Amino acid sequence: MNDDDLKKAVDYYRLLVEKEIAMENVVDGNFIGPRELIKKDQIDLKDMINPVRPFLGEESSEDLDKCYVTAFRVGNLKKPAFMIKSEQGTDIIAGIDLGANLVKDGLINSIDDIIHFLAKYKIGILDIFKEEEIEGGKKLDLRFYECIECAGLPNIGKPVCFFETGMIIGMLNQINKKEVNVEEIRCWTSGYSFCQFDVEIK
Ligand SMILES: [Zn+2]
Structure with a gap:
């Protein structure tokens, strides 16, 4: 994806984000988007095979995109029921490790590099929506x-992108050499058509 294509995608999604946030509910302190809520703890295989991208x-054919997205998800989301609770922690740690190594190995040196790397390897399209200085x-x-x-998964009432949360922590920590906290507050699996990460760099 070149910069023009990235901008086109960001412009498209910013409009959609605005609409979906206007329609959201807050349930027990968590944001829930407009897509119908489906009561289940785990993502099923049939949920994973139809990404919306x-x-x-x-650039690739739709079928090819489905193939590698599904392959990634089978490894990352399809874990035995008894592992689900520990999954969140291990996925974050795996993401932190990968993110830090991408910077240490020189593949990523800046936020701009992160945007291009994630688009090139089709992990996702990153939009720095807002940046503000806070005390400390x-x-x-x-x-x-x-x-x-x-992308394309049902609304199960909670975010699931722990691996990506970890990657953001690892990359930003390694670039800035500062403590980084990241929380995913909106996700396809909490009813939206995007993920949103709140980041604090101390
Ligand atoms: Zn997500």
Whole structure:
């Protein structure tokens, strides 16, 4: 994806994000988007095989995009029921490790590199929606579109992108050499068509 294509995707999703946030509910302190809520603890295989990625899937054929997204999800989301609770922690740690190594190995040196790396390897389209200085650090509002983990998954009432949360922590920590906290507050699996990560760099 070149910069023009990235901008086109970001413009498209920013409009959609605005509409969906206007329609959201807050349930027990968590944001729930407009898509119908389906009561289940785990994502099923049939949920995973139909990613919705009109921009990232455009360059390859739609079928090819489905194939590698499904392969990624089978490894990342399809874990035995007894492991589900520990999954969140191990996925975050795996993501932190990968993110830090991408910087240590020189594949990523800046936020701009992160955007291009994630688009090139079709992990997702990163949008730095807002950036503000706060006392003792900086706050970022990151939006992530067509996420390889969750784009097209049903609304199960909670976010699932723990691996991506970890990657963001690892990359930003290694670039800034500062403590980084990241929380995914909106996700396809909580009823939206995007992911949103609240980031604090101390
Ligand atoms: Zn997500």
